[in-house]
Amino acid sequence: MGHAITRRSFLKGTLTAAGSIAATSSVARAAAAMDKGEAIATLIDISKCVGCEECVHACKEANADKYPKPQKPFPKMYPKGVKAEDWSDKTDVIDRLTPYNWLYIQSATVDMNGETKELTIPRRCMHCTNPPCVKLCPWGSAIQLDNGISRIDADICLGGAKCQTVCPWLIPQRQTGVGLYLDILPAFAGNGVMYKCDRCYNRIAEGKVPACIEACPENVQTIGPRDEILKQAHELAASMNGYIYGENENGGTNTFYVSPVPFDKLNSVIEKGKGKPHLAAVSESMGTGDKLAMAMLIAPIAGVVGAAARFYNMSKKES
Amino acid sequence: MRLNEKIIRYIYIITFTFLTLTGFAQMPIFKRYHIADIPGLGWLAQFYITHAMHYIFAVILIGLSTYICVDYILNKPQGYTITSRVYAKSIIILGLIITGGLMVFKNLSGTPYSPFMISLLDLSHLTLCMALLFYFILLLGRSVRFY
Numbered sequence A: 001m002g003h004a005i006t007r008r009s010f011l012k013g014t015l016t017a018a019g020s021i022a023a024t025s026s027v028a029r030a031a032a033a034m035d036k037g038e039a040i041a042t043l044i045d046i047s048k049c050v051g052c053e054e055c056v057h058a059c060k061e062a063n064a065d066k067y068p069k070p071q072k073p074f075p076k077m078y079p080k081g082v083k084a085e086d087w088s089d090k091t092d093v094i095d096r097l098t099p100y101n102w103l104y105i106q107s108a109t110v111d112m113n114g115e116t117k118e119l120t121i122p123r124r125c126m127h128c129t130n131p132p133c134v135k136l137c138p139w140g141s142a143i144q145l146d147n148g149i150s151r152i153d154a155d156i157c158l159g160g161a162k163c164q165t166v167c168p169w170l171i172p173q174r175q176t177g178v179g180l181y182l183d184i185l186p187a188f189a190g191n192g193v194m195y196k197c198d199r200c201y202n203r204i205a206e207g208k209v210p211a212c213i214e215a216c217p218e219n220v221q222t223i224g225p226r227d228e229i230l231k232q233a234h235e236l237a238a239s240m241n242g243y244i245y246g247e248n249e250n251g252g253t254n255t256f257y258v259s260p261v262p263f264d265k266l267n268s269v270i271e272k273g274k275g276k277p278h279l280a281a282v283s284e285s286m287g288t289g290d291k292l293a294m295a296m297l298i299a300p301i302a303g304v305v306g307a308a309a310r311f312y313n314m315s316k317k318e319s
Numbered sequence B: 001m002r003l004n005e006k007i008i009r010y011i012y013i014i015t016f017t018f019l020t021l022t023g024f025a026q027m028p029i030f031k032r033y034h035i036a037d038i039p040g041l042g043w044l045a046q047f048y049i050t051h052a053m054h055y056i057f058a059v060i061l062i063g064l065s066t067y068i069c070v071d072y073i074l075n076k077p078q079g080y081t082i083t084s085r086v087y088a089k090s091i092i093i094l095g096l097i098i099t100g101g102l103m104v105f106k107n108l109s110g111t112p113y114s115p116f117m118i119s120l121l122d123l124s125h126l127t128l129c130m131a132l133l134f135y136f137i138l139l140l141g142r143s144v145r146f147y
């Protein structure tokens, strides 16, 4: 993204200030939404992103205090074959998600109206409305706040990485040698702590804008109450004849990407793999569980009916 | 033992076995300890499968437990007294159903529990499960009544 560097330096001084004013007013609305117990969401206009990575650096700076400080050497883990994951010597990696990089820029070269164009897409946790990382965490270390933000409590997480396995985008990333597991049975259970975007929950609680939004010179992201942001996403998509990703994926998320190019097309050209999430359609992960939960309500009724039927049959036989 | 009791007993054994297995499978241990590598046990490391199975067997447990309770009240078998052991076990099972039910509710969309509440539920569900396992192990070898 060499061309972006000059553009980045140019834009930095001129547009960031304007960007933060716009973003601050939207976060004021987001704060009002939070007061009413509503979820906040972000709209990411892919057509505006220039891939300057200002947001990536801002995220790293703002969240540096939360990054893992692992103890080395790592305790031996059993059985053999349990691998340590160590990113502490690769903290400058920014071309994928890592425990030290919660946001990265994915690029997609596509044909648009007969022209070849490079689109850049900021990628991070989607903050799902019903997040399986939170709901299926066996320890309660992944939590969802009233404002819809999901985050992992680094003081409780044992690093089993279940949240990563159940996340449709495999977002959370593990660092070994840090966290509560060291104080329990480091050889036999746990393997560090999982890290991901926490939507700058602490900044939001202070009435500030997430760092990535504040730093973006192009105002790619808009934050606010979910209903309002979703409406804006639809208006934007309609205005560019575009597409939305994140509204229905995994049953709904609090991140809406709007793109002039269909997402299946983008998905086919982006680099995917470890720490590099896809853009494919995702069905609702917790959907089956929700349906079975309904069956749980009927189960006691079935039990009563069964016992009553047996009683009736027996009484009939006796008489 | 009457046929009805026998069938119920077998359903109970199968239900508890699978509830325990799929319950422990909610922790990422079967893959780490290569149990899921044993042919036929790969599903133990599939979180969505074990999650759904845990729910299905919970449905059976709830249905069966209600059936047994109501059946006991309606048909009070002659000479059948509830021992303190059975009371203890019933309370543990009731505790498992209540904590499990609250966790199912937690898993529905739009029900964010406080982190403290989630950890408390997780730990009490696990503790009750260990208590029930301990009960079964203690009575192993004796003639155990499963209900």
Ligand code: SF4
Pocket (backbone or CB within 6 Å): A125, A126, A127, A128, A131, A132, A133, A134, A150, A166, A167, A168, A169, A170, A171, A172, A196
């Ligand atoms: S995208 Fe993944 S990590 Fe983020 S909330 Fe959804 S399930 Fe959790």
Ligand code: SF4
Pocket (backbone or CB within 6 Å): A058, A059, A060, A062, A063, A102, A103, A124, A196, A197, A198, A199, A200, A210, A211, A212, A213
């Ligand atoms: S919201 Fe905060 S934590 Fe998340 S990507 Fe942006 S800067 Fe990073």
Ligand code: SF4
Pocket (backbone or CB within 6 Å): A048, A049, A050, A051, A052, A053, A054, A055, A056, A105, A120, A122, A215, A216, A217, A218, A219, A220, A221
């Ligand atoms: S989202 Fe904004 S800051 Fe991030 S790469 Fe795109 S233009 Fe730059």
